[in-house]
Amino acid sequence: MIRTVNLKKTYAGFEALQGIDLEVGEGDLFGFIGPNGAGKTTTIRILTTLLEPTAGEAFVGGLSVWENKQEIRGLIGYMPDSFGVYRDMTVTEYMHFFAAAYGIPHRERGSLVGGLLELTDLTYKENALIESLSRGMQQRLGLARTLVHDPKVLILDEPASGLDPRARIEIREILRELTTMGKTILLSSHILSELSEVCNRVGILERGQLVAQGSIDEIMGMARSDTEVWLHTTDDARAAVVLRELSCVRSTEVDEGRKQVLVHVDPDADLGAVSDHLHGRDIRLRYLERQDPTLEEVFMKLTKGLVQ
C-alpha cells in the first residue's frame, strides 16, 4: 500500500534520507521507529505529497508522489506532528469545518461527525472549545479529523507524543479498531516498546537509513544471537555443569545472589530438552524463564554500527 524505492532527500547539502526502501502492506499497522532527526517526518511529508523527494520513488496505493499528488491526498488521512491552533472553535464546529473542506454533503455531516466523535470518545466534549481540551483529547480530535473523508491509508506522525500512559493506551485502542475497519496505518514514534504492542510490522530508521524492517518477530530474530534463560533447580551448581553437555547450551553461570542459573542457549533451542536433560540427571526444575531482549535492546543493537 505504501512503497518507496531508493528514496532520497537532501536539505541544502545534508542528506536526510539516504535511499530508503519502505514497504507497508494493505491492512498493516506499521510502526516507523527512529530517534530524533532520523528522517521520519521527512519521509512522512514526502508520502503525504507535502515535500518533493530529491531522488527515488514513493508510491501510496500504487500512485506516485511525483505524478499523482491530488489522488494521493484523497486516499490518505494525515495527522501532522503538531496540532494547529483553532482557538475559538468548538469540537463540533471544527469537525464540520473539515467535513465541508472535504466536500462532504451538508446533510451527511451531522451523522459523520457524530460517528467519528464517538469512535474517538469525544462525544461528551462536542460543545467544548478546542483550547479547553487536554492534549490527549486534542490528539484524539486530530485523529477524528483525519478520518473525515474515510481515507484508506492513515499516516500519523507521532500521534502519541506528549500523552500520559492512559491516553497512549486509548490511542492504541482506536488504532486497533481502525485496522479492523480495513485501514492501512503508518505511524511514527521514537517510543519503541509502545509500537511493539500495537504494530504488526515496524521499520527502524537511523540517520536517514532504514536499518531493518519486518514483523516484530523478524526484527527480534535479526538482533538475537543467543537467548538468555534463567532457571532454578533442586541443585543449581550441578545443573550448571550438566547443562553444558547439551549442544544448544553455550554457557552457564550460577548466580549465588539470585539463587538461579543463567544459561545462554541458541536462539532456536528447545527448552523442553533442557528440562528433560535435568530430569534425566535427577535434578528437578523449579522455575524457568526465557528472557527475550526488549525492542529497545534490539534497536540499540541494530543501530549500533551507525552511531558514531
Ligand SMILES: Nc1ncnc2c1ncn2[C@@H]1O[C@H](COP(=O)(O)OP(=O)(O)OP(=O)(O)O)[C@@H](O)[C@H]1O
Ligand atoms: N527544512 C529543513 N531544512 C534543513 N534540514 C532539515 C529540514 N527538515 C528536516 N531537516 C533535517 O533532516 C533530518 C531529519 O529530520 P526529520 O524531521 O525528518 O526527523 P524525525 O525523524 O522526524 O525527528 P523527530 O523525532 O525529532 O521528529 C534532521 O537532521 C533535520 O535537522
Ligand SMILES: [Mg+2]
Ligand atoms: Mg518528526
